[in-house]
Amino acid sequence: MSLLTRFRLEHAHTGGSSNDAEGSAPASAGETTGAHLDNFDRLSFPPSSPAGERSSTMEPPPPGQRRRERSDSAEEALEQGSQRRHKRRCAVQVCRDLELAEDALTAFADLDLPGMLITIFGKLLWLERERMKDEVHSFIKSDEFKDVLQDLLRTALLSANISRYLNGINDRIWGFIKKNLAVFNIPPLVMEDARLTIYIDTLMKDVLTKQRSQIKTKIVASISKSHHISDLGKTLSGRDFVDVTLAQWGRFSFLRQNFVLFSAMVDESLLKKVTGSDAREESNPPADNNSAESTNNGTRTWSSHQFWEFIDELLDEMREEVRKERSVELRKQAWEKFFTDSLQSDLEQFPAENRLASLHPSDGRSVPEWQKAIHQDLAWL
Numbered sequence: 038m039s040l041l042t043r044f045r046l047e048h049a050h051t052g053g054s055s056n057d058a059e060g061s062a063p064a065s066a067g068e069t070t071g072a073h074l075d076n077f078d079r080l081s082f083p084p085s086s087p088a089g090e091r092s093s094t095m096e097p098p099p100p101g102q103r104r105r106e107r108s109d110s111a112e113e114a115l116e117q118g119s120q121r122r123h124k125r126r127c128a129v130q131v132c133r134d135l136e137l138a139e140d141a142l143t144a145f146a147d148l149d150l151p152g153m154l155i156t157i158f159g160k161l162l163w164l165e166r167e168r169m170k171d172e173v174h175s176f177i178k179s180d181e182f183k184d185v186l187q188d189l190l191r192t193a194l195l196s197a198n199i200s201r202y203l204n205g206i207n208d209r210i211w212g213f214i215k216k217n218l219a220v221f222n223i224p225p226l227v228m229e230d231a232r233l234t235i236y237i238d239t240l241m242k243d244v245l246t247k248q249r250s251q252i253k254t255k256i257v258a259s260i261s262k263s264h265h266i267s268d269l270g271k272t273l274s275g276r277d278f279v280d281v282t283l284a285q286w287g288r289f290s291f292l293r294q295n296f297v298l299f300s301a302m303v304d305e306s307l308l309k310k311v312t313g314s315d316a317r318e319e320s321n322p323p324a325d326n327n328s329a330e331s332t333n334n335g336t337r338t339w340s341s342h343q344f345w346e347f348i349d350e351l352l353d354e355m356r357e358e359v360r361k362e363r364s365v366e367l368r369k370q371a372w373e374k375f376f377t378d379s380l381q382s383d384l385e386q387f388p389a390e391n392r393l394a395s396l397h398p399s400d401g402r403s404v405p406e407w408q409k410a411i412h413q414d415l416a417w418l
Contacts, residue, residue: 121146121147124146124147125143125146125147127146128142128143128145128146129142169224169226170226170230173224173226173227173230173233174230174233176224177223177227177233177236177237178236182222183240183244185221185222186221186237186240186241186244187244187248188275189220189221189407189411190210190241190244190245190248191248191251191252191273191275191279192279192408192411193206193210193213193411193415194245194248194249194252195252195273195274195279195281195285195288195289196285196288196411196412196415197282197284197285197287197288197376197412198284198412198413198415198416199288199415199416200352200415200416200417201349201352201353202249202345202348202349203249203345203346203348203349204346204349205417206245207238207241207242207245209414209415209417210241210245210415211238211241213410213411213414213415214237214241215228217407217410220407220410220411223237249345252273252292253296253344253345255269255272255273256269256292256293256296257296258272259272259293259387260293260296260297263387264387265384265387265388265389265390266286266289266290266293266380266383266384266387267286267389267397267398269289269293270285270286270289270398273289279408280399280403280404280405280408281398281399282398282399282400282401282404283398283399283400283401284376284401285398286380286398287373287376287377287379287380288376290376290379290380290382290383290384291375291376291379291380292348293383293387294379294382294383294386295347295348295351295379296344299339299344299347299348302339302347303339303340303341305338306338306339306340309336309338310338355372355375356372358371359371359372
């Protein structure tokens with residue numbers, strides 16, 4: 038029997054004896070006593086009440102449990118230190134096997150597993166990038182790339198829309214290359230390497246110089262052999278790499294017709310230099326034959342190596358003449374007329390020996406997109 042039950046029984050027994058002894062007492066007194074007992078019952082707390090739980094949770098853990106927690110933390114620290122020392126020993130051994138500095142992998146050995154995996158993957162990405170750089174470098178320095186660049190730069194110089202052949206052409210083509218890397222088989226990674234871009238720029242200038250020289254040589258040969266314009270076009274395009282159109286025939290004939298004019302002006306310049314040099318020889322030093330000069334009457338003199346400069350100056354004067362027209366359509370017609378007239382004169386001067394055997398220009402429908410892109414981008418003036 039619990040103490041509380043015993044207390045209740047004793048208290049109830051005492052209350053009952055009082056009621057018997059005081060029979061004359063008012064009935065309300067017994068009712069008041071019962072009410073107090075009821076209130077007391079309601080104020081009692083069972084062992085499972087929140088108050089009991091609150092008091093139990095606030096008690097400190099037993100001493101044995103605290104000792105176990107400290108022991109677990111110490112064991113975990115010892116285990117981590119043991120693993121770290123083991124990883125460092127392995128790192129030193131790997132460095133020795135690979136003939137590396139013994140501390141080369143110390144920092145890596147101290148990483149946790151996620152850190153190691155991320156580091157390894159980053160290193161693999163870096164190695165792949167370096168491998169690609171080596172491949173790109175080898176390709177740009179190869180004869181294969183040089184051949185591709187030669188073909189494409191020759192196509193540019195044979196364009197019917199090219200604004201100039203000498204002045205400004207390097208920068209214009211280099212800008213076109215940067216915007217159309219795929220056309221020239223240049224990997225995008227090249228643009229991130231300053232040394233390779235400088236190499237390509239230097240190579241491009243060298244190739245353009247040689248291509249201009251070859252075109253001029255072929256024009257001279259076609260004049261001496263009286264080749265038809267179709268034969269000249271085939272010779273210039275080389276291995277049918279370029280799809281030659283009628284507009285290009287007009288440009289080729291323009292170059293050939295004006296080479297004849299240029300040769301005549303060079304002869305005139307030489308004659309003027311010879312006849313006029315005697316009078317100036319005593320008072321003035323001899324002029325440099327590698328640069329153009331003007332005579333006393335303002336007429337410019339030319340030397341044989343200045344053909345492309347002569348063509349550029351002629352094209353500039355043609356553009357000035359065309360700009361006098363009142364509308365875009367009239368300017369376009371006036372511009373095309375220069376080359377149409379050149380083609381007609383060329384066909385009369387160099388007729389085909391066998392009209393049936395002579396080639397016909399392309400109608401432009403089969404011209405590849407890369408060639409169209411070159412033609413369109415090289416008309417910048």
